[in-house]
Amino acid sequence: MGEDGAQQPPRLTVALLGAGTVGTQVARLLSENADDLLARVGARIELIGVGVRDGSKVRDGIDPSLVTTDLDELVSRGADIVVEVMGGIEPARTLLLAAMARGSSIVTANKALLAEDGATLHDAAAAGGLDLYFEASVAGAIPLLRPLRDSLAGDRVRRVLGIVNGTTNYILTKMDEEGADYADALAEAQRLGYAEADPTADVEGFDAAAKAAILASLAFHTRVTGADVHREGLSNVTAADVAAARDMGFVIKLLAVAELSDDERGVCVRVHPAMVPRTHPLAGVRDAFNAVFVEADAAGQVMFYGRGAGGAPTASAVMGDLVAVARHKVAGSRGPGESAYANLEIRPIGEALTRYYVNLQVADRPGVLAAIATVFAEHGVSIQNVRQDGHGADAMLMVRTHLARDAALARTLASLREMDSVRSVIGVLRVEGETS
């Protein structure tokens, strides 16, 4: 660089794909924080185009001359960094692969794509010597992927346990605090914009499963896809379950759990509602907030908490990645790529160690409790706690178990359902977050 060149900082170009709630915030932060970004990166970051589906919409704070509906053309310009916040599998995948073929590094918030086909993206990034950063894909503003990938990189992660879907957490908070039933709580979440008109991705756990897959991949250095995740949604959780949990000092949360197996050669990843003791820090995570516990051999338990969604929080995570990738571009380096060397087996839910809470309607006659306790024992499941309430000819029996293989718990349940003295199985929930 000559004398004149020294006056001008280098310049990095950014193409933004998507200008919805996240994209408009990214554009705003790029503009408002331009001077700080220059100082922090050592280069001026210049937005060269914003790709959208509908070019006729006015977008606050985005220069209309930057907006284009020709996403292929935008990507073909070979920006230093392509930021993808449009979501969905296609055309996002094709666009990102085209961008990497042109030498662009990638910052994306696309959890669905990463969970479905992250391998293809990672391979393309590795082949091109490019960065692929995706902090915003899980838990919005909460720095979670970087700590997993970098901060705990010298430790051995055993378990990741968290609330990673704000919509379902909002619904469960309403049910817990206001006694709302599921349908009403969902309707209110929809009214407030926390839930989509079609809430399936959230309430059936697909969104949480995608995030769990991404977290598990990083934590265990293994490729995990959304399809590898055992998934149970929220739609079977009743107001009665929530009330019963409350009576026992628990709250129901939709949890994402990823665990290293005892033999350290497998990983089990699951998303399901679970009862959490009200004294556990996750119990206090309300409304649309997210929180994730990471348990590692040396670090012990570490928790991360914050806003898991929303335009500005998600944009904050995108911007952090953008600064990291931009710094690498300036230095001519790249960050750590995918780490999947451990290549652990994906283990079925049956191998998970968990606890069950079972609520049974049983005949209220002598010997029934003994018979039921025998069924648990026959399957090797140890009972932690029993509560029985008589109601005329029937009684309610609430059983909490100690830790056991999920398969043994499931078999116990199947046997209980076959017993004459068991009128019906009213509720079944896993219990997480107990220490003893």
Added chain:
Amino acid sequence: MGEDGAQQPPRLTVALLGAGTVGTQVARLLSENADDLLARVGARIELIGVGVRDGSKVRDGIDPSLVTTDLDELVSRGADIVVEVMGGIEPARTLLLAAMARGSSIVTANKALLAEDGATLHDAAAAGGLDLYFEASVAGAIPLLRPLRDSLAGDRVRRVLGIVNGTTNYILTKMDEEGADYADALAEAQRLGYAEADPTADVEGFDAAAKAAILASLAFHTRVTGADVHREGLSNVTAADVAAARDMGFVIKLLAVAELSDDERGVCVRVHPAMVPRTHPLAGVRDAFNAVFVEADAAGQVMFYGRGAGGAPTASAVMGDLVAVARHKVAGSRGPGESAYANLEIRPIGEALTRYYVNLQVADRPGVLAAIATVFAEHGVSIQNVRQDGHGADAMLMVRTHLARDAALARTLASLREMDSVRSVIGVLRVEGETS
């Protein structure tokens, strides 16, 4: 690299300074996780020496042939990475500067040195194109510095608020939960090894102030030293203060607070005991745990929680840094260096916006409350809440204020002390973590 060379991964050398509770854990993790480290870094990490003060001590899991008391000689070997976990200002500073002069990158847990003279270390790292990483210097295992430096690098941090000293948090937890008085709680902390024989660094807030300085430097891109931090210790907190706080739904915590000023040109950093509402997440941080809230414009509030001290947790943070620095060595790059471009002014405590809780013993006669309320008003301090309990001729008056400049609150207090009707000022505490 030839055909034979391809069989052998590259090798990076590490010299470890210090083999106390943290150092022995670092040595253990280097050995136990060697294969994972190789896969994660792409190089074999080899410990070439462990520098100690007392060479005669046996150290579990450390090969005695690696141990040396000649720290200068160890550093002169020019290891790729020098890990410093000995603590204290000297000889650590001289050794780290000598190591950087030899081209070694640095991983250190030395908060005292960083807070006293971080600038000298950062300058040496920049001059040598070397990494200087120090995640372990604040909040043990909790990934906190990397999120501040990287994840939030595209956002604007407004405030950092946290519990960063486990010893004082243990003492305050005992006082709150068991009604212990300060001296007894301290004695128990000493008995359990949570507090040193000379507890000054912890209970007078020096340790927390060093950590606050490090956090503020990163959050606000400004050099902040321990001496820049307003510091009040724990020794004036009485069992009566704790009980009064409890009555009002608060708990007392030793907080580290770093805030951007309203005009965005200054930063105020302070460590002091404060009342925190029992509903605030920091209120639930018990015993030797740490937790830090970071508030940024786009991200909103993000919280980090975990073990703030101890050999293995601190070693986990050291190892994360070691992996990052080793990856850079393999790639021939380095991580982001010091960022101090903002160069904000250090503002005095008087400019901080805070709330006071004041407990007064006053004459129980007509007009006293009015006179006292007038004093607050004259200093521009708005009262949020008053409680008065009569006790014969005297009354207890507990006042909580709205947000005001600390200087105005201090002047109010001075005026109150001069009033005839105020028999004594029994307790004064700042209040943090209220949202309204």
